[in-house]
Amino acid sequence: MWMDSDVKEEWLNVGETMGSKVHLSRDPDGQPYLTQTEMKAVAGIIVRRHFVSHIDSEMLCAIAELESGRQPLATQYNKKSKDCMKGIMQISPKTVEWLVRDLSYQTYEVDGNSKLLYKPFVNVYLGAAYLKWLSNFELIERSEEFMVRAYKGGTKKATHKSTLKYWQKYLSVKETLPTRKVFEVALVPNAPSASATAVSPRKGANPAKITWDSRTSPEDMEEMWNNANVSKEWTKSGEKRGKVRLSHDTEKRPYLSRTEQRAVAEIILAKHFSTRVVKPTVLCAIAEIVSMRFVNGVGQRTGLMGIDYPTARWLFKDLGYKSYIVQSVEDLTNPFVSMYFGAAYMAWLSEYEGRERSPQFVVEAYISGPQNVNLQETGPLWLKFEEALSHYEDRKKEQNSCPILRNHLGFRNQKTVHFAPDPYLSYWCFRVMSCD
Template sequence: MAAVSFKYWNDCVDPQDLDAMWTDPDVRAEWLNVGETMGSKVHLSRDPDGQPYLTQTEMKVVAGIIVRRHFVSQIDSDMLCAIAELESGRQPLATQYNKKSKDYMMGIMQISPKTADWLVRDLSYQTYEVRGVSKLLYKPFVNVYLGAAYLKWLSNFEQIERSEEFMVRAYKGGTKKATHKSTLHYWKKYLSVKGSLPARKVFEVGPVPIALSASAAAISPRKGANPTKTTWDSRTSPEDMEEMWNNPNVSKEWTKSGEKRGKVRLSHDTEKRPYLSRTEQRAVAEIILAKHFSTIGLKPTVLCAIAEIVSMRFVNGVGQRTGLMGIDYPTARWLYKEDLGYQGYIVKSVEDLTNPFISMYFGTAYMAWLSKYEGRERSPQFVVQAYISGPQNVNLQETGPIWLKFEEALNRYEEVKKDQCSCPIL
């Protein structure tokens, strides 16, 4: 491995990431207290052996920034902090050689170049380009981003929603050792470390601080996805907003609640999470189908029922699922590729999927793909089960809980009569 040396934060982070660090009040206070000054290089802390490391405050903020930008409602930043503590002691230059895999484990989260290449190439985690330049894995933001991406993959391994314990133990020993006794001690240590981490604010965000520079001003913390995106207009294109206003039911609902063009508020629950009314959700489904999928005969009520199950109509998604339709970023990027041709909307980051129209579009595209899975025409039951749990986990021999949940959600929409015994999806 080529020798790499970091003396300053400036040596191992991009300028915009350093600005984001300065923007955090805890990091700013810590740095100013030890004599760092804005506009000058920021020293990395050193252990007694002279190795650079991140303080717990710095680590917490790096993890928080990565989660807020790329993994909202998908990965817990405390999980990243605890694993970083166990894997490297928060040392960005930590390196270990794995004799079994014959590969180096690098950086704060101990990511191998092989794993990094796979995440970038096959799963489209391309925010930081690292292929062929393994030393970039020593950079804290790059390494934590890829560590989070790997945990995100583990969270839905084999299209099954996995527990925190599975994810952590698989991170240590691989998916085959996730339930093996060899990783149990690691899990117990993880719980101890996680429990001892410094307390954090809910969602780790507060008011947007005064911009420290032009690039810092472009980076605002977010709650859920982004606290500034509390209106429909801030999340949605003008063209799609015009379509919403042209929908008589939506126009009636918005006008009745005092909404005005250019500043339509999103509904929020008691925890300030934005969600769609059923009228709004139905309109989004109708618009997406009419503009992009008019030939496949998919019913808008079906899309609405899927959204009810996977996101409870929350714009940012729920749990491990992103956005209204629960479509994650790698799946959206895969659907967007030219060979599949679903390019009605551009998706450049996970935050794009918190746009209701973009999430609905790629959710619909995925259902269209599933309807002809492996070159065969598929039944409604197959499509619904495959959408929720993956095409490899479909059981059509019995009416399982997924289909029952779907029918229950479907019945919440006025147009569907309760005595229907089947649902014509496609």
């Protein structure tokens, strides 16, 4: 908090001193509250630490204003749910228990102690976690309006007239918040909508604080160094073993180069999917769409492959994909972990509901959810995938023959069948499985 220039100035102006206890402001009734400057700082810190590109800090500030007036000790009893809403974000102990137990938001150890919900950072962190879950409710990308109204009335009331007034108040409150510093967003270089002004720490003056070595295991780092293309790229940019920097854009968001991303895909498939194959280029193209190669993900998508924690945990526990342990949301910011569970999810989708699925179905189901695929109406999504794929492979070389992901648990004697070129199958061919 002291490192925030606005907070520091505000605190010094009222006589607070660094190293001593900082007093909370009090309203006329003696109730403690956070100033707008303090609230903005808390929300910004929580977002930067845990929800980069997933949650807007202004959303947290506006909801805190509406729910509690920024009062950390605020409580409210909900007669219908019989829950006692607590803290700045007015979150219930039942919701917290679910977030911690089922979604593994365990950065702050609540351990059944609901009094900890009165701590601003704990409360805002858990409120943000709930909003992130709402942002991808039922595997559908949700609007800001849906998230805010669902936060107030639950998912069933997100479009009900009873939450409309809350949404209107929310919009009004956002207009009164302290103006945020505005950065020119520069996306990944060479991505479909990228800006040429993105800054890589390998070329800039300031070294990146987040490194490859801090995100991945020594074994995976050794595999990366053994990749000729990666080794060449890292050596050329002056990287050293144990201190390999991740590239960052102008908002200091870490991302992978296409060379790095392809190497991760190749390593994961070679080590863990020898009998369930999808081309590395296909995984890379998916990552290009869902995360634009950002290590932390984009929007509500977590990590490189955009896999959320519940899906990864289900693949781990129920389907036996246990080469990587996933115990928290943060684990999915490891590129290898995200790529592994992304490939596993594609394996499952390839035989969704016990039927052999087409390449287009698998791709579109991965991006928008299997229940939302309409092969007659989602052509643009497939074309977007083809465009992303073109960054990774030669269309002419791959036109007539290429392997597609096939999950053949329980099947043997696989044989490859090649299909004639087709506008929608230009990169693919099926692996057909047959039982003995």
